[in-house]
Amino acid sequence: MPHLSLTLLGAFTIALDGEAVTRLESDKVRALLVRLALEPERAFRREALAALLWPDAAPAHAAQNLRQALYNPRRALGDAFFLVTPQTVQFVATADVDIDVWTWRRLWDETLQHRHRRRETCRHCLARLAEAVTLYRGDLLAGFTLTDCPEFDDWVAVERERLHVQALDALTWLANAAERRGDYATAQTYVRRLLALEPWLEAAHRQRKEKPRRRRPCWKRLCAIRRANRPSASRRRRCCVPCVTILSHSPGEQLSACAITFSCSLVVEWMNDRVNNTHVEEKTMSQEYYTVQICCLTRHLPLFEVAPGVRIAIFNMLGDYEVVEAIADELAPRLPKDADALMTAEVKSIPLAHAVAVRMRLPYIVARKTRKPYMVGAISVEVLSITTGAPQTLWLDGKDLSLVQGKRIILLDDVISTGSTLAGMRKLVESSGGQVVAEAAAFTEGNDPAQWKHILATGNLPVFLG
Ligand SMILES: [Zn+2]
Numbered sequence: 001m002p003h004l005s006l007t008l009l010g011a012f013t014i015a016l017d018g019e020a021v022t023r024l025e026s027d028k029v030r031a032l033l034v035r036l037a038l039e040p041e042r043a044f045r046r047e048a049l050a051a052l053l054w055p056d057a058a059p060a061h062a063a064q065n066l067r068q069a070l071y072n073p074r075r076a077l078g079d080a081f082f083l084v085t086p087q088t089v090q091f092v093a094t095a096d097v098d099i100d101v102w103t104w105r106r107l108w109d110e111t112l113q114h115r116h117r118r119r120e121t122c123r124h125c126l127a128r129l130a131e132a133v134t135l136y137r138g139d140l141l142a143g144f145t146l147t148d149c150p151e152f153d154d155w156v157a158v159e160r161e162r163l164h165v166q167a168l169d170a171l172t173w174l175a176n177a178a179e180r181r182g183d184y185a186t187a188q189t190y191v192r193r194l195l196a197l198e199p200w201l202e203a204a205h206r207q208r209k210e211k212p213r214r215r216r217p218c219w220k221r222l223c224a225i226r227r228a229n230r231p232s233a234s235r236r237r238r239c240c241v242p243c244v245t246i247l248s249h250s251p252g253e254q255l256s257a258c259a260i261t262f263s264c265s266l267v268v269e270w271m272n273d274r275v276n277n278t279h280v281e282e283k284t285m286s287q288e289y290y291t292v293q294i295c296c297l298t299r300h301l302p303l304f305e306v307a308p309g310v311r312i313a314i315f316n317m318l319g320d321y322e323v324v325e326a327i328a329d330e331l332a333p334r335l336p337k338d339a340d341a342l343m344t345a346e347v348k349s350i351p352l353a354h355a356v357a358v359r360m361r362l363p364y365i366v367a368r369k370t371r372k373p374y375m376v377g378a379i380s381v382e383v384l385s386i387t388t389g390a391p392q393t394l395w396l397d398g399k400d401l402s403l404v405q406g407k408r409i410i411l412l413d414d415v416i417s418t419g420s421t422l423a424g425m426r427k428l429v430e431s432s433g434g435q436v437v438a439e440a441a442a443f444t445e446g447n448d449p450a451q452w453k454h455i456l457a458t459g460n461l462p463v464f465l466g
Contacts, residue, residue, distance in 0.1 A: 010138030328355035
């Protein structure tokens with residue numbers, strides 16, 4: 001059997017028996033290969049793949065395009081890697097294949113699941129992480145995009161972000177461990193890579209250089225763990241490696257915790273500068289904000305008038321992976337352990353459903369607001385919006401029915417304000433023969449939080465009147 005090698009971290013490359021494959025005819029074919037290969041346990045329905053890659057084409061035309069797109073890699077690579085039926089297409093996980101993302105996932109999962117006393121000193125985990133970061137040549141499919149396939153691009157963005165955050169964590173652990181054992185040259189290498197992954201740190205570095213009279217910020221000392229051969233400085237350096245993660249992830253309040261933990265007053269000064277600058281920017285934007293504390297993160301939510309004299313704080317976690325991860329960390333341990341699946345309604349709460357699902361190791365179902373042409377055996381429910389009185393329809397794809405029927409379901413939303421989407425999801429679960437066992441949200445909203453006391457949430461957003 002031929003050996004297939006796929007490199008997806010950084011630029012996309014593909015090789016068969018060590019020879020680069022150049023006969024893949026289009027980016028759509030590459031995208032198809034990647035989509036199948038990153039979820040090898042799943043048999044994709046042809047309709048779903050066709051709609052993913054040709055969303056604007058008529059179903060028959062999209063199906064024809066998919067047939068052609070499937071023919072190309074099977075001719076170039078052989079049939080061993082694909083399980084193709086008239087209804088479904090699946091990547092063969094047991095074929096002779098190595099994919100850097102598969103290896104990354106394995107090393108990462110083994111590290112998280114390893115029972116050790118301290119991960120910074122666990123040589124097994126450090127060896128795994130060191131191997132993993134050598135695979136991380138760049139972000140997932142760096143520079144690869146399909147502008148006419150927004151759903152594919154969204155999926156890549158979520159996967160890319162997850163791997164990026166894992167890479168930051170891995171490099172931080174490795175840098176900490178190297179510093180702990182006095183191997184400053186290695187620590188410096190990992191820190192350089194951290195900075196390369198978080199370009200805004202470099203920008204801040206340049207900005208600081210332009211203001212030479214100001215005191216040098218702590219993180220600059222961090223960039224320069226290069227003073228490795230001066231052991232007397234090691235105590236001061238100790239604050240630096242953890243700071244890089246904190247600085248790169250969370251401007252604002254986490255900083256004081258960092259300062260306390262690592263006695264690093266210069267970090268405080270530097271970050272206060274950033275926070276103050278942020279305030280100035282807000283004032284010049286002449287928009288009002290409502291500030292929320294989400295676990296240890298601070299976010300300023302813009303106020304938006306939804307009716308004369310009624311303003312709400314707009315909470316949108318799309319793209320804000322820190323907030324998504326923080327909320328998932330808070331909600332997941334509070335949700336029933338014996339649930340079978342999560343359900344959410346598109347679109348803003350999807351990343352949260354994903355992050356909670358990963359923590360609970362449960363599947364999740366996305367209820368759609370329109371019927372998609374590729375849905376087969378879909379069911380729908382209609383609910384009236386409490387505020388507008390307008391009907392809202394939620395759709396469940398037939399492929400998801402088995403995840404709901406006879407199962408215990410957790411409903412999840414981003415903000416629960418009127419409860420109509422939640423009511424729709426509840427109805428969808430009940431009409432599919434499932435049972436709702438908990439209801440959760442990032443936030444509830446309204447001036448009577450008691451009405452939402454049955455909802456698990458990280459906080460309540462007020463409505464601003466007058
Ligand atoms: Zn370990």
